[in-house]
Amino acid sequence: MSTLAQEITVAGTSVVVAAATHRYLYLRLVKNITASLRLRLGGQITTVALTALVPAGVLTAQYADPTRVAWLVRPVFAWVACAAYLLLVLAVLEVPAYLTTRSLRRAHVTRHTPAPHTRNTRQPQPGPAMDTSGPAVPAPCPDPPTMAARRLILARSVALLATATATATTGYGFHRGLGPPDIKTVPIKLPRLHPSLDGMRITMASDLHLGPFFGRAHTARNVRLINSTSPDIVAIVGDLSDGSAEDLAGHAEPLARLASTHGTYFVTGNHDYRYDVEAWIDTLTDFGITTLRNTRTLITHRGGAIDLAGVTDVEGERHHDTPDYDKALADRDASHPVVLLAHQPVQVHEAARHDVDLQLSGHTHGEASSPGTCSPP
Known part of the structure; x- marks a missing residue:
């Protein structure tokens, strides 16, 4: 299949998924909770608009300068995150809501089923305290809520809980994601580490994702944080950008x-292969940054040494840039510990087969910057 055909297929699939998702959200968050024709019409218009905007925003972020289309991409991606949490919460609540509806229906049927007629042969006898001068008048009581009213209350409760949870989670996520990264110091013991390298510091940064959300100020802030750790080695383990x-x-x-x-x-x-990876490698070279592309370098420090190796991401297999562990790790001095830089943690299986002492990875968006201090066991 040609690249154009693949892109058309992906775009078509995105539209179908967006339409199904927004249709479901409309049913649960609008139609099921109100009988107002005006509100339902507004919900339908919003559903159609979001169905078109989400694929448009994703494609725009893919092909346009992300810094110039941030006005569109940011709200679209924010909504995508919120919609994902809405789907998750609503899906979790589907079964409890269904069981609650069944229970309410059974209780309603039982309450409104007339009791079987039985003949009562005993008649009450008037006593001295009984007033028989007129017919008995039952005490007034409010009408019980109908089944439809109960289902409406349940639907509104589910919609409110899902909306509150999704909004709070998305807001917290953006607050954390757009804020400064945490710095975590992790002491690491390497069996083959020379005692003179005790305390050697490697600061790892990953997933900077320069693009519509992160620009020059984000990079500068991370550089200041990394430099504050006084590193001996800085390792940037992939997903530098979401643009060219x-x-x-x-x-x-x-x-x-x-x-x-x-x-x-x-x-x-993996994100670095969405654009011209060669151009990015050349740019980083101009910045004085060395790319380890299935290669390694010997780092000598205070009389000791480690091998610092790096392999390409698994996504490189689709771009004729397959990770090659043999090339990066073969014919090395086995007395030196080897530290492997690899973007995805799943690459640890190959690292273990090649007797790697330590692998540094990102991809999961955990700590954005983590200095590690090496020490012998």
Whole structure:
């Protein structure tokens, strides 16, 4: 299948998924909770608009300068995140809501089923305290809520819970994601580490994702945080950007100010293959950053040494840039520990087969910057 055909297929699938998703959200969050024709019409119009905007925003982020279309991409991606949580919460509540509806229906049927007629042969005898002067008048009581009213209350409760949960979760996620990263120091013991390397510091950064949400200020902030850890080695383990080097090189330029004893090293991530990866590697070279592309380098430090190796991301297999562990790790001095840079944690299986002492990975969007101090066991 040609690239154009693949893109058309992906675009068509995206539209179908967006339509199904928004139709479901309309049913649960609008139609089921109100009988107002005006509100339902508004919900239908919004459903159609979002169905068109979500694929348009995703495609725009893919092909246009992300910094220039941020006005469209940011709200679209924010809604995608919120919609995902809405779907998750509503899906979890489907079974409890169904069981509650069944229980209410059974109770309603039982309450409104007339009791079987039985003949009562005993008649009450009037006593001295009984008033028989007129017919008995039953005490007034409010009408019980109908089944339809109960189902409406349940539907509104589910919609309110899902909306509140999704909004709060999305808001917290954006607050954390757009804020400064956490820095976590992890002591690491390596069996073959020379005692003179005790305390050697490697600071890892990953998934900077320069693009519509993160620009030059984001890069500069991360550079300041990384430099504050006084690293001996800086490792950038993939997913540098969500755009081309032509559009975003200026936003990555603060990386040239990274300061460490033995330099900064980069390996590719899956997002880096969405654009011209060669252009990005050339740009990083201009910034003084070395790309480990199925290669390694010997780092000597205070009389000891480690091998620092790097492999391309598994996504590189689709772009004639397959990770090659043999090339990166073969014919090395077995007395030195080897630290492998690989974007995805799943690559640890191959790393273990090649006797790697430590693998540094990102991809899961955990700690954005983690200095590690190496020490012998």
